[in-house]
Amino acid sequence: MALKAITANRLRDGTVVFLGANSTWVEQLADAALFEGAEADAPLAAAKAQAEGEQFGVDVYAFDVTVADGEILPVKARERIRALGPSVRTDLGKQAAA
Amino acid sequence: MNHIAPGAQAGVYRYDEIDRQFVAERVEQFRAQVARRLSGELTEEEFKPLRLMNGLYLQLHAYMLRIAVPYGVMTSKQLRKLAEIGRKYDKGYGHFTTRQNLQFNWIKLEETPEILNELAEVDMHALQTSGNCVRNVTTDQFVGAARDEIVDGRVYAEILRQWTTLHPEFTYLPRKFKIAIMGAESDRAALRTHDVGVLAKRNEAGEPGFTFYVGGGLGRSPFVGKLIREWVAEEDFVAYLEAVLRVYNQYGRRDNIYKARIKILVHELGQEKFTAEVEEEFARLRGPKYRLDPELVAEIRKRFGAPAFETLPTVSDSFEKAKAQNAAFARWVGVNVAEHKAPGYAIATISLKPAGGIPGDATSEQMELVADLAERYSFGEIRVSHAQNLVLAHVRQDDLFTVWQALEANGLGTPNAGLIGDIIACPGLDYCALANARSIPLAQDISARFADPVRQQAIGELGIKISGCINACGHHHVGHIGILGVDKKGEEFYQITVGGDPTLTTAIGDILGPAITADETVDAIEAIVEVYLATRSDGERFLDTLKRIGHGPFKERVYAAH
Amino acid sequence: MPLIKDGRIVEDGWTTVADGEAVPADRPAIISFERWQAERDGFAGRNAALGVRVKSGTLAPAIAADLDRFALIAVEFPKFRDGRGFSTARELRERYGYRGEIRAVGHVIPDQYRFLVRTGFTSVEAPECTNEASWAHALTEITVAFQPSLDETQPVSLLRRRYGA
Incomplete structure (x- = not known):
């Protein structure tokens, strides 16, 4: 069963956010809540309703991750780049702050 | 001094x-x-759609x-404002695009109205740079300066x-909906890859008129624009476009986003029927x-x-001397400088493609330097080319050496315009x-x-164009060598095409073989270049060699190791 | 649903009649274009005004021959992004000289109101709970136009000018 995290872009500034514990949004993937496969469906629906209803976020969706040595790693390149920043400018984005 | x-x-x-x-x-x-x-x-x-129509x-x-x-x-003042916005609202750099625009990558929605307000201070905006509307019209980056120009496309x-x-x-x-217009002998605007490509010319009486190519486009289904009218008189220019757009708005497909461009309508109706519809509406x-x-x-x-050009001799002694004394400068002139219509002037292309750099990116400092140079040496005017470079269009030959030195000192002097390193x-x-x-x-x-400038120059005219998806923003279909990024089960692969041509003899490149990894792609380009160098006859461009010998030898070499 | 005219919510004198339902003979009624095609003879001799509702794929030429039978043409926008209706209205006015009411129905947003007016629409059916102020505002926020259009009576040059100038 694939592990999933839930993400969105914050409406007011476009920043990539992840659904963390207690249904709050966090900016680092490391703080994201993880769900086992279909267990993501209910929180995803709730997060969508909340993000859209409160004009908080757009493009809310779940994506696949794995965990290795306690670190959350997105499966797809696209999500890796969203979680870190552009691979060609490692001085920018979340990877720079980390 | 031509300080303005x-x-x-x-x-x-x-x-x-x-x-x-x-x-x-x-x-x-x-x-x-x-x-709201x-x-x-x-x-x-x-x-x-509302935000897209504001870019x-x-x-x-x-x-x-x-x-x-x-x-x-644009003006030097405008470029300075872009630099300032890059610093204030973004991360100190911007990206020049194939549609001659500038993109900032780190913008906040809530700050956008203020950014637009600042742009308005210098008569700039982001209007219709996106959305399902008519986008920013593109043209020849040498417009109004090129020696081979027949009609100045800017006015139109x-x-x-x-x-x-x-x-x-x-x-x-x-x-x-993308429109390009060109009024010179060489097509520097990739006319026939646009929804509408307009070739401006003159009749025997010297009056301006326009040839219309419609239904070109890259993306998922690439098509070469079809000639639908040889001559549209100046007074009918707007009426004719209005007719084209009305036919498209009424009959263009709305059931499938991938089939909604005008190229599909022209293709499905057939050139003849489409043209008849337009003519009827036009009448x-x-x-x-x-x-x-x-x-x-x-x-x-x-x-x-x-520009208030000075009367200058056709040949500048100081310029000739500088070239003779400095091989690097001479190389840059040979590659990046084009002929100007006014004697004693030249058109200088500023490459935003340093070896190993990000194509089209410029820092705020670089923008400011170019603005300074434009102000001092090119009547305060700068152009963006669809090849993602900048252009100083009216530089006195006497000033070229000084301009080059300043560019060189700031990472902007790469001599590769039109060469293999000038990658879109x-x-x-x-x-x-x-x-x-x-x-x-x-x-x-x-x-x-291919960093070595001597080698690049020896290879000659060779355009590589790379797109990260089938939408083809990197124009890979019309690259002499095109590269398309594809996703295979979450891994990045690249598909190579050869034989594309963006000029009026527009051709869509053919796929060379199965997609390969990024590392393999770099080797494949090297292999293609080796085959070309080994087989070309004197003065033969890559495209000509390809036409003469076919894909076979290239394909064989590229996939030899597989 | 609220009807917008001249930037305000106004009383709607028209009734939209679903296919298969009886069409009132004594007051203005809007029927579908499909019904009109099927039952046109049945409307011969009708005294009350008749309107027709056309889908976005039904273009002006399809109804051109019958324009004198309709006091209102309702042009449907299935989604606000489907802009065929702008051409339909314009052709009704410019090509066929239609003088009756042209109404935008379906999904349109206040941000399109000016375009609607400029292409010849006279009224818009807005969703329930619409913000009336947004419609009024849409008519005043931009005062410069770059093309000829149907909302101005004074002679126009081809390109730029001010509204009402």
Whole structure:
């Protein structure tokens, strides 16, 4: 069963956010809540309703991750780049702050 | 000295009070739209087309703002403002695009109205740089300066800019609509890859008129624009385009986003039927209401200041001497400098493609340097080319050495315009929400592999174009060598095409073979170049060799190891 | 649903009649274009005004021959992004000289109101709970136009000018 995290872009500034514990949004993937496969469906629906209803976020969706040595790693390149920043400018984005 | 007075802006359309009021109103309109979105009055579905029509996308990391550089021409003051916005609201750099615009990658929605407000201070905006409307019209980056120019396309491009601005009928088209216009012998605007490509020319009486190519486009289904009318008189210019757009708005497909471009309509109706529809509409529309009055054309032409060229000798001694004494300068001149129509002047291309660099990116400091140079040496005017470079269009030959030294000292003196290192690349998966694979790292690896300027020059004219997905923003279909990024089970792969041609002899490249990894792609380019160098006859361009010997030898070498 | 005219919510004198339901003979009624095609003879001799509702794929030429039978044409926008209706209205006015009411129905947003007016629409059916102020505002926020259009009576030059100037 694939592990999933839930993400969105914050409406007011476009920043990539992840659904963390207690249904709050966090900016680092490391703080994201993880769900086992279909267990993501209910929180995803709730997060969508909340993000859209409160004009908080757009493009809310779940994506696949794995965990290795306690670190959350997105499966797809696209999500890796969203979680870190552009691979060609490692001085920018979340990877720079980390 | 040709140092120009502050505020002078040769070759750039001068706004008047009405233009300014319009842009200011558009800023306020968007400010209200943002507020309505943040309050929930507008849904995201409703807001998205509105923000897109103000150039605002949502990309992977943040919003991206695409600022219009109308037909790729701007003033030094405008470029300075872009540099300032880059520093203040972004991360100190911007990205010049194949549509002659500038993109910032780290924009906040809530700050956008203020950014637009700042742009309006210098008569700039982000209008219709996205959305299913008529986009920023593109043209030849050497417009008004090239020796082979027959008609100055800027005036007509500006007429189109005005006519398409908030066009009440054509702002919710089936899909985006891109127009390019060119008025010189060589096609530097890739006319036939556009929804509408307009070739401006003159009849025997010297009157301007236009040849229309319609239905070109890259993307998922690439098509070469078809000639639908050989001659449209100046007074009918707008009426004819209105007819083309009305046929498209009514009959273009709206059931499938991938089939919504005009190229599909032209293809499905057939060139003949499509042309007949347009002609019928045109016959009706033609008349006083849509007549482009020569006085209006003259009025708009007047708003473009003409550079006050000095009378100079055709040959500059100091320039010839500098070339003789400095091989690097001579190489840069040989590659990046083009002939100017005025004696003693030259057109200098500033490459934004340093070996290993990000194609089209410029820092705020670099923008400011170019603005300074433009002000001092090129009548305060800068162009953006569709190859993602900048151009100083009117430099005295006497000044070229000084200009080059300044460029060289700031990483802007790469002598590779039109060569293998001058790679067109879309932002790809590093920034773009639509991409399947990264484009930039591959461009960096290839340009680093071919970093040696002597070798680049020896290889000669060879255009590599890279797109990170089938939408083809990197124009890979028309690259002499095209590279398309694809996703294979989450891994990035690249498909190579050869034989594409963006000029009037437009050709879509053919796929060479199965997609390969990024590392393999760099080696494959090397292999293609080796085959070319080994087989070319004297003065033969890559495209000509390819035509003569076919794909076989290239394919064989590239896939030999597989 | 609220009807917008001249930037304000106004009383709607028209009734939209679903296919298969009886069409009132004594007051203005809007029927579908499909019904009109099927039952046109049945409307011969009707005294009350008749309107027709056309889908976005039904273009102006399809109804051109019958324009004198309709006091209102309702042009449907299935989604606000489907802009065919702008051409339909314009052709009804410019090509066929239609003088009756042209109404935008379906999904349109206030941000399109000016375009609607400029292409010849006279009224808009807005969703329930619409913000009336947004419609009024949409008519005043931009005062410059770059093309000829149908909302101005004074002679126009081809490109730029001010509204009402």
